[in-house]
Every structure is written in structure tokens, then in C-alpha cells.
Amino acid sequence: MRIARWAHRGAVGEGFVIGDGVVPFPRGLTVADVLAAGLAELPELAAEVEADAATSAVPLAEVDLLAPLVPASVRDFVAFEEHVEGVTASVDGASHVADEWYTFPTFYFTNPHSIVATGDVVRPPATERLDFELEVGAVIGGVAGSDGRDLTPAEAAGHIFGYTIFNDWSARDIQGREMKVRLGPAKGKDFATTLGPWITTADEFEGLVDDEGFLPIGMEVFVNGVRIGHDLLSNMGWPFGDLVAYASRDSRVVPGDVLGSGTAGNGGCLAELWGRAGELTPPPLAEGDEVIMRVEGIGEIRNTVGRARPVPEIPPARTRSRARERA
Template sequence: MRIARWTDGDQTREGIVVEDAVVPFPDEVTVAGLLAAGLDAARAVHDRMLTALAAGAARATPLDEVALLAPLVPASIRDFVAFEEHVEGVSASVDGKSEVVPEWYEAPTFYFTNPHTVRATGVVVPIPQTRRLDFELELAVIVGGVAGSTGESLDVAGAAAHIFGYTVMNDWSARDLQSREMKVRLGPAKGKDFGTTLGPWIVTADELDRYLDDEGLLAVRAEVYVGGTLVGEGLVSNMGWTFPELIAYASRNSIVVPGDVLGSGTVGNGGCLGELWGRGVDIAALEPGDEVRMVIEGVGEIVNIVGERMPAPPLPPARPRPRARHR
């Protein structure tokens, strides 16, 4: 099952994708509502809609006649760094030394990014004042509701039950801004929060079950193209942790809720330019007008054009203070 959001003229609609067309939900159904209700409820709605479509009681609109939106409004976005190969390459580009620190193996690390700057496939993505613009090719998992579960401190089996589906994710990155702020040992922040692409739709978990290997990892191929040229490719099953393990860790002493998005982190072997730079590949940073296309087997593809650099109001540097203890 594929679940999407789109604009049709001046109206925003939500529904399912059937072959090469979209079919709107009945009036009482929403993406957010289905995520909260869980996969079984979503399947029931899907079956009901197919019956209505076959009977002529529902209308399908060709995909090429609508503009897809991001397939959900995320409750939050956590982005992990789950590929060892990616860490090796990026560490060399940042520190000049290719390494994976021992702490990486101990637990899956993530950061929170901005759910309010999510972009859809097909749109131009405005960027900050950066000369080191990069992409990050990722598969994201979408959390759904489970009856009787609060989403708190889940074990791996409980976390697996919360997997509603998957979507393609591009974690846009301004590497020069990111490098500066990471030297303060906090972040990333402004190097990331200007844009994340999600799409083209949510593919429900059952659609990808056939790709699960013996370790519970998704053996799907992921590719990224810049201007039509393949620059990175890999298997999502090269992750150091499964998606249920990522969700379980995210929920530890915390909570995950329906609509949360968890990114896998950058797929290794050229899933971002930073990794290629670290491996000595001579490839230019992204510039306005560049096209970035990402394809993940069994899920779909997203395409964006890099927009113009956005001017930002000036901000003064920190004021040196005398460190007085009394007025």
C-alpha cells in the first residue's frame, strides 16, 4: 500500500496510490489518523477504497496531473548515523583521518532536525549561504500506533510492531556551516535544519517484508544521481542496526509517537558528497540549479532542484564578558 498527500488545483488531498494514479480518502480519513490507528486499520481503509474504485464510487486522478506533497506532517524527525562506511568517509573529510570511533559501535547515534522545513519531491529547495552544499541519501521509517502501547522504552519486538512504513529521505547538509557548529561540540543545527525532503509516498511495512534478510535488515538498493549521473549506490542492509533497533533506542527512557520519522543515516558508498570528498574523489559541491534524484528499490524516488542561496539577517558575534559575580 502507498499513502500520499498532494495538491489538485488549489486543494490539498490525502489518499492512496493505485498503479499510476491517486485516490482520495473518504472524508473522515487522514494520513495522521491512519498513522495513529496503525497498519491493520490502514489495510481496512485501503481495501474499502479499492472496492469503491472498482464500483465506480471513487475517482482516480493520474499522478502526472497532481503535485505530490511530503507524505506526512512529521511529529518529529530523528536522523541516525547507522552506516559504518559512511562514518569512515566523512570522518576523513572532516578530520583528515578515516576512522570509526569505538563509541559508534556501542549505540546508534541520532540528532533531531526541523519538521517545519520538510520539502516534497519535485520542488526547488532554497539553501543557506553555503559553499559546501551536500545531500544525504537515506531510507526513513515512519512510526505508527499500536493498541495498548504508549511508545515508551520499547524493546526491539515492541518497536517492530510500531513500524508503519517507509519513505525516501534527503537530509540536505551545508557542510561548512555544520563544520563550524560541530566544533562547539553541539549540533548539527543550522547546517541541517533548512531542509529535509521526504517522499514520494509512504510504502507500508508489509510491502517491504520480502526484502528483509536473515538479520532483519532491508536488502534494498539505494542510488543517488546528480544531473543524471550516478554518484552513489549501496544496500540499506549495510546498516549497523535494524530499524526496530533504531526505534527501540529512540524510545529508551523517552517516547516515540505516530508520525515520528527516523532516518537511517546516509547510505554508504557515495550516499553523500562529504563521504566522497573524504575518499579523495574530486566532485564539486552542489550549486543552484543542480538536480538531485534519489531512488530506493521498493519505495520510489524523489527529485529536487537546488534553489538560490537565501540571505539571512546579520547577527553579532558573542560579546566577551568580564565574568563578574556581583552587580
């Protein structure tokens, strides 16, 4: 099943994507409600709308898809070894994967308030190195009897409600500057993250998951019609169940959380290719560029790069005396 949010005639709708149309949930339910109830409750809900779907559906062509959920939080992992190899070459001049990468799946928190939908114009900060990142996001749903804390990988896999395409837009020059202070990425990332076009429920992929929990579905990204990168999601170093389990360690995952896979290898972002080439080839994204991402079994998202928005100036740090008492 596919779950979506959309705008139509000035109102927001939330419900199922059935064929080439959208059908609202019954009883005014929202995506947040459905995620909280969990995947086990979804078939009964779908049965409620099935009889009326033919008459109540609105064609997809007549709606504007919104991001498929309002995330409770967004964690983004770095689970593809090949991506790390290329990006470290871009940043440090030499390809290297730290020993610590292999120990645990590392993530950072990104901004749940800067989520954009497929079709939106993305307005970046003032940057000379705008980049995309081809990822898949796992969306967490509720599980009866579990508070989402300290999960085993097997338990964690059961908390995955479904999957969506995830584009972690990145201003690489800003990211590189702030990470020299041993923090971040932050402002190099938090201006936009695309999620969409909808959530495809986890049960749609049950026949594809291998014995270790990996999902071998194809991913690809195009800039202005040219395919820049493609990979299999199963090239992650850990399956999603492990990522969710690690996120829950000494913490919690809750319905509406989104966990990004990290950037695919083999051209999943420009920075990887810059590191391998030793130069900015292909060039950084520029105003007017169209970025399209496609993931097997989920669908397609597309965004156009807009003009950087002007922002107020902030002065550099002032020299201080380091006095310990007021004058």
C-alpha cells in the first residue's frame, strides 16, 4: 500500500494512493494517526475505503503531493562504504574509511522543519557547492506493547512502517567549514530535505528482503535528464533493522521518526564523484537544475533548484579579554 498527503482545492488530504488516484482515510484520520496505530492495523483501514474508492478517488494528476508525513524527528545515517570512500577523498584529498565506521552505524540529526515535497523548488543557502544525496528513508510506526526503546535488530525491523525516497540536500562548502569546528553537519544540511512521493508500506517488499535483512532495490539519480548515479539499497553496511536498533539504544524511536539510509555509492552524490575525479566534475548544482530520484518499488521525486535566498549578516566572533570578573 501507498500512503500520501496532498493539497487539493485549498485543502490538505491524507490517505491512500490507489491506482492513479488518492483516497482520504476514513473518519478524518491523518498519516500521523495511521503511523501511530502501526502497520498491523492498516489492512482493516484499507478495507474501510475499498468499497468507495472508485467514486471518492481524486486523480493524482489533479493534486499536489506534499511530503508524505510531518516527521517527529529525522536521523540520517552514513551506511554506504563506497560513499564514505569517495567523500573522504573530496574532503581530505585521500580516500579513507575510518575503522570506527565499521563498528556502529553512525548518524546525525537533521531538521524536521525543513522538509520539502516532490515538485517543490529548493532554495539553497549562498553556496558554491550545492549537492544532492540519493537515499531511502525508513518511516517508523507503532507496535503494540513496545515503547521503541533498546530494540534488538529483529524487534526494530518490526517497527518499520514503510519507506520513502530521501534527498539530503547539501551545501558542501558550508558543511566543510563547520565540520572543522568538530561539529555538524548542520547549516550545510538543514535548509532542505526532500521526502516523497509517498510512503510505500514495508509489506510490499517482504518477498525481496534477503536472509540478512537487506533490501536489493534499485536507486538512481538524474540531473537535467542525465543519470549521474545508481546503486542497490542492499549495498548498505547494515540493514535497516540494525539502524533502527542502534537509534533506539539508550533512547527511543517513535511513530513518525524517519531514518535515512545515508547516501548510495556509485554517484549517489556529487561530492563522491568530485573526490574520485580530483575536480568538480560533474559541476555543482546551479539555479534551474532539475534533480530526479527514482527508487524501485517506491516511485520518483523531482525538484528544481531555485535562487539562493538572501539572509541577514552575522558578524564574526569578537576578541574577548577572558576576564573572570565583571569590571
